[in-house]
Amino acid sequence: MEDATLSLVLFSGTDDRLGAAAILATGAAAMGRPVNVFLQYWALDAFRKDRVGTDHGVAAEAGSGGAALVKKDQAGDRHWSALLRQAKDIGEVRIHACALSMELFGITKDDLDPLVDDVEGVAAFMSDAQTGPITFI
């Protein structure tokens, strides 16, 4: 049986959620599963090349102590962008920018970090996702 594709829709642009998503993508890539990532809204914003390394804050549930924990974890090789680069290195990981969100922000592919492979519409993402479930983060 072919390994099921892991399809992740990244919506949230906070460092903890992006970090959790990067861990999932890396694990799937290590285990030989294709990974299909779709960036929408605030996650797409976090992948702008001039913002990828900046502090993106944490999810509301992190509370007051959580931000410091995440900041400590999301450093150097542990940063979600570094982990995604490693995931791409060891496996088949494709990262797509949502065409609608690109239009909303008025940005082009050149504004994004090279981690992003291309800009695609939702139907193309769904087509790639058909062999496995879709997870929204």
Next chain:
Amino acid sequence: MTPTDLTLTRSIDARGMACPGPLLNLIGAIRAGQVGDVIEVVSSDAGSRTDIPAWVAKAKHELVAVVEDDGFAHFVVRKTH
């Protein structure tokens, strides 16, 4: 069996590295190595206990030994292909 009974091609001390760092180091070493190489990863990450055996099985290499130590473990893997 202890790791010293085996002839190691390479040993990687990944202690202190968080999940999935030790596994990624192992994958890198296996890819860079030759068939027959015996590679040891020393890890204190709790995730390695499950992840390294799962990856080795999936990638069809050989888990030669897992030796528990004080707060960490040695994972010895032979590259089979």
